[in-house]
Amino acid sequence: MAYFIVTSLLKIVGILFLVILPMVSYSVYAERRVSAFIQDRRGPNRVGPAGLFQPIADIFKLLLKEDFTPRTVNTFYYWLAPCLAMMPAIITIAVVPFGSTLFGVPMVIADINVGILYVFAIASLGVYGIVLAGWASNSKYPFLGGVRSSSQMISYELSLGLAVIPIFLLVGSLRLTSVVRYQIEHGWFIAPFIGDWMNPWKWLLAIPMLISFVVFAIAIFAETNRLPFDLPEAEQELAGGYNTEYSSMKFALFFLGEYAAMITGSAIIVTLFFGGWHLPLPSWHGGFHWVFVDGNAPGWRGVIGGLFNIATFFTKVAVLIFMFMWVRWTLPRFRYDQLMRLGWLFFFEIALVNIFIAAGILAFIRP
Amino acid sequence: MPAFLFWIFALLMLIFGAAVVVNRNPVASALSLVVSFLGLAALFMSLDAYFIGIIQVLVYAGAVMVLFLFIIMLLDLRAEERRQISWLTSAGAIAVALALLLQIFYVVGHFKSAQQPFPPLARSTTDDVRNIGLLLFGNYNLPFQIIGILVLVATIGVVLLSRREPR
Known part of the structure; x- marks a missing residue:
């Protein structure tokens, strides 16, 4: 029991302070660099080599700025909202397996048997931060942002939940480690036919999986309020939306919450569709074959394998974060009625039909 | 726990x-x-x-x-x-609540099986999600489907009621 508590604490502290928070601040930096690259500008390149110390300078700037509270706000909720905005994104990461094992300890903070439902449940609490911020600010633009955000999140949660059902029909368990385990044995869900090219069943299965992936990824964009679905904060029409009245560190918390949500979203997409921490390595020892690496090997090989799995996972997450940014700086924003129509009239139905496609395939051809 | x-x-x-x-x-x-x-x-x-x-x-x-x-x-x-x-x-409401609480204590206290300690929970070997699914779609399949129809009817009713009148 004591051993379990100590390793859990180590994992929580390690993943939060050594991985997630640095990743959050550096994805802000990356976002600015990537957007500059896409728009043919330079971006922040003054602080340190290639501007790499910019996030640290930003932290001090945000901490030292004047924390201004407008007079008409509802103080308690005005303070509560930034905390609520930041928290869900971070505690969702608890069920995501970010590596195989290291020194025999499984690299997931809480391996609960309702993993994906936990993710959805906590993500659905994320709306409170934004709604409360909009309401407590007691002014028009933030309120509009809050109202928009809650209706958007409720609409897209449905497609989010329905989109992943085909995966769990296949896996037969809601546990995220089982999903990774299944993908190691049967191929990643984004392309189940890889390595088993002659199997027509795998090719047929790729159809509902691809639909799932597209719907899920787009719904994640909407859940995390990223462009092209960033209606709650649309700068040009709402002057920043729900965070208009916030300054200094409270504003930073919203900002960090948004990026943490993006990282969590990417981590979940990686776990569900891109094989989680799994990456087969090619080997030429005794003919070409694929080597499976994880932390179960004895001695230093196991440690290297475990570290390799963790590195693989976060590299995949980083690639997906880059995709989030790429989309943001490529597509224009949707209009609000278009966004709602897209959610209710297209994604919801597509996800629903997709479940029937997947169930039909599974009913007639068993793996 | x-x-x-x-x-x-x-x-x-x-x-x-x-x-x-x-x-x-x-x-x-x-x-x-x-x-x-x-x-x-x-x-x-x-x-x-x-x-x-x-x-x-x-x-x-x-x-x-x-x-x-x-x-x-x-x-x-x-x-x-x-x-x-x-x-x-408020005083009236508190009094009613207290009366109800006392009643519950009295009834439950005279309940035979409530007077001895509960046996420890049986450790389940399967997922609780799987157990619920098996129960719902196995033993209670018909009631489950009837509830499904009821919810569908209610949903259609909501859509119908919230629709604006055509001019």
């Missing part, structure tokens, strides 16, 4: 449940109800009913209460906040 966690979450539920009634601000009441739901979910989880606990958060705290909050925020709160507490009604 250690016993002190049960007391923490039970206390949390009771305090915030009371806060729902005591608060004059409807937004504060709604948020207290959310915290109370979270406490209830934690209690479910302490009984190894992870699925029910998570559904409690997902459906009640995450969806139903968001809609409640949404509607409350669109209303004018001033009138509700200014309303005075009538001490006479």
Whole structure:
């Protein structure tokens, strides 16, 4: 029991302070660099080599700025909202397996048997931060942002939940480690036919999986309020939306919450569709074959394998974060009625039909 | 699950449940109800009913209460906040609640099986999600489908009622 508590604490502290928070601040930096690259500008390149110390300078700037509270706000909720905005994104990461094992300890903070439902449940609490911020600010633009955000999140949660059902029909368990385990044995869900090219069943299965992936990824964009679905904060029409009245560190918390949500979203997409921490390595020892690496090997090989799995996972997450940014700086924003129509009239139905496609395939051809 | 966690979450539920009634601000009441739901979910989880606990958060705290909050925020709160507490009604309500509590204690206390300690929970070897699924789609398949039809009818009714009249 004591051993379990100590390793859990180590994992929580390690993943939060050594991985997630640095990743959050550096994805802000990356976002600015990537957007500059896409728009043919330079971006922040003054602080340190290639501007790499910019996030640290930003932290001090945000901490030292004047924390201004407008007079008409509802103080308690005005303070509560930034905390609520930041928290869900971070505690969702608890069920995501970010590596195989290291020194025999499984690299997931809480391996609960309702993993994906936990993710959805906590993500659905994320709306409170934004709604409360909009309401407590007691002014028009933030309120509009809050109202928009809650209706958007409720609409897209449905497609989010329905989109992943085909995966769990296949896996037969809601546990995220089982999903990774299944993908190691049967191929990643984004392309189940890889390595088993002659199997027509795998090719047929790729159809509902691809639909799932597209719907899920787009719904994640909407859940995390990223462009092209960033209606709650649309700068040009709402002057920043729900965070208009916030300054200094409270504003930073919203900002960090948004990026943490993006990282969590990417981590979940990686776990569900891109094989989680799994990456087969090619080997030429005794003919070409694929080597499976994880932390179960004895001695230093196991440690290297475990570290390799963790590195693989976060590299995949980083690639997906880059995709989030790429989309943001490529597509224009949707209009609000278009966004709602897209959610209710297209994604919801597509996800629903997709479940029937997947169930039909599974009913007639068993793996 | 250690016993002190049960007391923490039970206390949390009771305090915030009371806060729902005591608060004059409807937004504060709604948020207290959310915290109370979270406490209830934690209690479910302490009984190894992870699925029910998570559904409690997902459906009640995450969806139903968001809609409640949404509607409350669109209303004018001033009138509700200014309303005075009538001490006479409050005293009457507390008396009724206490009477009900005493009755429950009396009835449950005379219940034979409630007087001995409960046997420890049987360790299940399968997922609780799988167990619920097997029960719903096996033993209770027909009632489950009937409920499905009822919900469908209700949904259609809602769509019909909320549709604007064609001119």
